Amino acid sequence: MGLDRRMVLAGLAFGAAPRLAFGAEPAPARQPYPDDAAPPLFAEDYAAARRGFATHLLRRGPAPDEGESLDAPPGARRIRYRSDGLDLTAWLSEPVPAGETRPAILFLHGGNALWHGHWDLTKPYRDQGFVALMPALRAENGQPGAFSGFYDETADVLAAAAALRAVPGVDTSRLFLAGHSVGGTLTLLAALASPLFRAAAAFSPNPDARAFFGRFAEDIRFDTADPREFEMRSAVCYAGSFKCPVLMLHGSKELRTENAIRLTAERATAAGRKVRHGIVAGDHTSAIPGETAESLAFFGGI
Template identity: 30%
Template sequence: MVVFIGAKMTSRGWISLDRVKQKAQAQVPAPVVWPPALAPEGDGLCHTVKLNLAQVDKAQEEGIDIDQQRRCITRAAMAEHEMAKVRHAAAGKQHESQRGEQARIEQVVEQQIASGEITLQNLMQARAGKATRIATALLPAAHMPVRSMPEPPSRLFVPMSYQSGDLKLKAFVTPDPGDGRKQPLMVWLTGGDTNSLDDFWSEGPATNDQSASAFRKAGMAMLFPTLRGGNDNPGQREYFWGEVQDVAAAILQAAQLPYVDPARIYLGGHSTGATLALLTATAGLPVQGVFAFGPVDEVSGYGWPVKWDLISPDERRLRSPMHWLHAIKSPTWIIEGSKSPGNINSLDNMCAARKSNKLHCVSVQGADHFSVLQPLTRKLAGQLVMGLPVQLKRDEQL
């Protein structure tokens, strides 16, 4: 009796399952008939017969215009679609040809480098004997009013002076903890007006924390330099030219602090600060690591406050990291969020360029130009303060 009831229940289960399958099959839409049937040759307007709704959706996916009144693909729309496919195929072939030619050029250049026929320069070697003409290309927005130096809490940062050429400039550094130990140091270049500082110590929200405070909270010393023309500093802004010298000078000065470990100095920055950090890396400055959050490959991508087409292509090139990545000697990471807003295209361009094997690219999935900062600086701070190797993936997940 028990067996019989069990069999009966099982049979009902089969019937029920069969009904579910039939219902599911009934709900599956019929496959789209594509391409649609052709209209009679005598129809001067329509290329196809009247489309059903599924075919309308398919046509829209293909980018083909539909006559709304007769709900058909017109002969003109079909002709344009076919021409577009031909153009796309031709463009693809041209792109492949260009990539092949570029690869051949790169191979020849690499062979010449290996044989000593070509000697690659770093950024400062290439700039030797040249002066910037940026003053002739400045827009009115470049002439900023003088801003006084910020006054951070003394428990967090104290003033430090440094000499860059004939300019005496100012910076802010973590005070001496007085414990006799040498600390790793993060030199951080802020975004926006990188030459100046305002409130750089206050932590921002998780979606836009530009303070880089994760490093000092983890136990690292930090240095925030102001640069020529910034705040009440002497000199004029040179927009990625003399500022490279300023950053290098600030680092060399900080390396002499008794509580800083000169073998564990790192350079980081965000946005314009990241571009400057990357340029400094290409100048051959020996630091332990460089972390550039959201730099650009070409400075002409910045729409302010320079009219870049008024200076020579060579001078623009000498400001753009893209052309000097081969000269990087220190481990360097370009980091950017994969979402808009951001400079992910610049990251991709630089990763595809000829570059040093010390350069690493990190696209952070689910983050943008600003939200990438807090989680990644926290992750890096934990690794650096412990003296661990940096562990970041090409496609990093938050």
């Protein structure tokens, strides 16, 4: 796949460059909404909807991106966490000194694989005293499990959050969530699914799965005949379910997803949720430092 996909899905900061390679029975189907129509909005709580849904994968296999060794980069240590019976890897920052408690950030990488350069995205948070955890998700970097495209991976995010809460010295009342690109989309879904987080910041997310997979159709592994497969991966369809304050950011040169992000924020605000939409100068990658600074200010104001 070409450079455009590498830039869009991974968006590594600080010069890192990735190299990419290539359920349950569905309930009665209903007709998908037209491509030119606004995504539906459901009143049902997203967490409850997840309990009644399982993605139907037509193909099972590894994530579409290759990644590299999961040996921890400098400033991190490798730990294991469990999700849906799978033994997965995450990178955790240095131990908290005895007797201290600190806020924590669960940061979700872009793309569908974890690269050492991704860890650099946690440095501004670590410099501000946060404990940082960055997980590799199922089927990434040779790990077990089947790639589903956002849905089952959301369960891994919540499992990683539980692992971070258990780290000695973490203030469990100040557990924050952030992510970029694919990780930004997963940030939104996790913030819909669980009350674990004090606040969340999503950089360059796509809250409309139909639009996302319309651009990256090669990543589809689920039954596209069932519109719920798209809806359950779309934060815009459950925007009233956010369980913490959320900041959604994108670069000023990223226009493709702006309408979906704006609609998600409008729907959430109408439902009484504290959800903001902001624009930072730059493109999908160059906006990351500004988005990081905005997220730190947002977290500090919660």
